[in-house]
Amino acid sequence: MIERHMATLYQDVIDALLQRIASGALPPGAMLPSEVQLGKELGVAQGTARKAVMELEARGLIQRTQGRGSFVTLRTPEESLFSFFQLRRPDGTMDPPGLLSETLKTRPAKAGERETLHDAPETVYELTRARTLGGDVSVVETSVLSTALFPGLADRGRLPNTLYVFLQQAYSTIILRTEETLRAVPAGKAVAKRLGVAPGDPLLAITRHTYDALDRVVEVRTSHCRTDKHAYFAFRSRST
Amino acid sequence: MIERHMATLYQDVIDALLQRIASGALPPGAMLPSEVQLGKELGVAQGTARKAVMELEARGLIQRTQGRGSFVTLRTPEESLFSFFQLRRPDGTMDPPGLLSETLKTRPAKAGERETLHDAPETVYELTRARTLGGDVSVVETSVLSTALFPGLADRGRLPNTLYVFLQQAYSTIILRTEETLRAVPAGKAVAKRLGVAPGDPLLAITRHTYDALDRVVEVRTSHCRTDKHAYFAFRSRST
DNA sequence: GAGTGGTCTAGACCACTTT
DNA sequence: AAGTGGTCTAGACCACTCC
Numbered sequence: 001m002i003e004r005h006m007a008t009l010y011q012d013v014i015d016a017l018l019q020r021i022a023s024g025a026l027p028p029g030a031m032l033p034s035e036v037q038l039g040k041e042l043g044v045a046q047g048t049a050r051k052a053v054m055e056l057e058a059r060g061l062i063q064r065t066q067g068r069g070s071f072v073t074l075r076t077p078e079e080s081l082f083s084f085f086q087l088r089r090p091d092g093t094m095d096p097p098g099l100l101s102e103t104l105k106t107r108p109a110k111a112g113e114r115e116t117l118h119d120a121p122e123t124v125y126e127l128t129r130a131r132t133l134g135g136d137v138s139v140v141e142t143s144v145l146s147t148a149l150f151p152g153l154a155d156r157g158r159l160p161n162t163l164y165v166f167l168q169q170a171y172s173t174i175i176l177r178t179e180e181t182l183r184a185v186p187a188g189k190a191v192a193k194r195l196g197v198a199p200g201d202p203l204l205a206i207t208r209h210t211y212d213a214l215d216r217v218v219e220v221r222t223s224h225c226r227t228d229k230h231a232y233f234a235f236r237s238r239s240t
Numbered sequence: 241m242i243e244r245h246m247a248t249l250y251q252d253v254i255d256a257l258l259q260r261i262a263s264g265a266l267p268p269g270a271m272l273p274s275e276v277q278l279g280k281e282l283g284v285a286q287g288t289a290r291k292a293v294m295e296l297e298a299r300g301l302i303q304r305t306q307g308r309g310s311f312v313t314l315r316t317p318e319e320s321l322f323s324f325f326q327l328r329r330p331d332g333t334m335d336p337p338g339l340l341s342e343t344l345k346t347r348p349a350k351a352g353e354r355e356t357l358h359d360a361p362e363t364v365y366e367l368t369r370a371r372t373l374g375g376d377v378s379v380v381e382t383s384v385l386s387t388a389l390f391p392g393l394a395d396r397g398r399l400p401n402t403l404y405v406f407l408q409q410a411y412s413t414i415i416l417r418t419e420e421t422l423r424a425v426p427a428g429k430a431v432a433k434r435l436g437v438a439p440g441d442p443l444l445a446i447t448r449h450t451y452d453a454l455d456r457v458v459e460v461r462t463s464h465c466r467t468d469k470h471a472y473f474a475f476r477s478r479s480t
Numbered sequence: 481g482a483g484t485g486g487t488c489t490a491g492a493c494c495a496c497t498t499t
Numbered sequence: 500a501a502g503t504g505g506t507c508t509a510g511a512c513c514a515c516t517c518c
Contacts, residue, residue: 046509065484067486067514086476177477180473180476182473184424237299238300238416248487287488287489293504306496308496482517484515490510
């Protein structure tokens with residue numbers, strides 16, 4: 001006979017909350033029911049509801065403060081930048097990035113993009129941007145997103161500096177984590193010209209996969225960065 | 241009047257455990273008292289002891305398994321490699337790194353090293369190693385450690401492939417986290433020769449600060465890596 | 481003052497590992 | 500069978516925020 005693990009009670013509570021958030025019943029910024037209230041609604045003790053809510057806080061999906069309540073994560077532009085933009089000055093401080101240019105087009109998805117992006121979209125948006133750091137053009141990046149997941153994105157005119165805040169506001173898509181692979185590559189002609197370096201000069205190439213609250217890949221981004229005045233910061237803890 | 245926060249009870253339990261671990265009373269691999277036992281010893285309820293132990297598990301200092309007990313983290317060579325060695329094949333799998341050469345010398349600490357390393361040591365060990373990945377020489381790295389923290393390190397003969405396992409066994413120093421800064425740089429003559437690339441070719445330069453259980457910087461390491469066949473992997477979650 | 485999360489207790493039962 | 504961590508309950512008090 002096959003053993004089947006009982007789902008734990010607080011797991012059920014987590015799923016119930018995820019459901020409410022993903023469905024839009026609890027949009028970003030909304031306040032959750034209190035721990036006791038949530039317990040009553042789902043027929044569990046306050047401590048059990050608490051454990052579920054704390055787990056979601058650890059995942060970054062909700063934020064809680066004593067005396068105020070628990071709220072679905074609302075990403076601000078500052079947070080968003082600080083969380084996911086990793087180029088810093090040598091001393092660790094951030095040079096606020098500026099947006100220099102931006103072009104958006106719709107095109108068929110390449111094979112690799114269909115494999116990676118959630119739901120294997122037929123067509124994608126391709127968003128290319130150049131960023132400045134401390135006055136110098138330092139980053140050229142290209143984002144690829146599914147047209148199916150974000151309908152009408154192209155019609156919205158100029159996009160804000162922080163894409164993830166926009167995705168949250170316009171589509172209730174909460175960006176929770178990224179996976180990046182880094183390489184040192186020689187600058188190509190076009191990129192070199194845009195960054196003001198010589199062709200062949202070393203650049204940091206970053207490929208990013210971006211995950212939402214349901215752990216779906218909603219963006220693939222490739223960046224090329226100068227690292228003469230800035231560096232990429234990474235932190236690593238023992239995996240548990 | 242100045243308000244002073246009461247330390248929480250489970251914080252006291254955490255401190256007591258940290259004390260026992262740092263003092264060597266609970267060496268790596270040792271079993272902790274059970275939750276109830278720990279509660280009795282420190283005069284708190286089982287749930288309070290549990291919260292402390294779970295916090296330490298989250299920090300990576302101890303590991304717990306149902307039915308067996310809680311144990312001070314014992315790093316194995318495999319874990320150590322997988323936790324802190326971030327160069328992987330494009331598909332994410334690891335090429336087990338080989339150790340090609342190793343030289344260890346003692347020298348006065350440079351100014352920057354004194355500022356960074358714990359306790360501003362006067363003299364340091366400088367450990368230089370070349371590593372292979374899948375047959376090719378791919379990494380050249382230099383580790384700098386305080387001679388005061390690790391007395392007799394130079395007399396121990398050949399060091400194992402995984403330095404952190406050795407530090408744990410020989411000095412009860414548990415490595416928990418690292419901070420790394422990455423740059424793309426042109427290969428210098430000496431490094432280029434050792435890695436089999438042309439001078440000026442792009443390399444990934446990694447500077448690592450290594451922290452122990454008490455959050456002290458116990459190592460500064462600089463690596464230069466080829467990234468034509470491998471890439472550096474980084475993961476990032478929303479900071480809570 | 482009412483409502484919230486933060487901490488703590490005491491006890492219970494279960495699932496798992498070891499002997 | 501004994502001992503462990505994993506889950507859950509029910510109730511309590513505190514600290515904080517907001518009205």
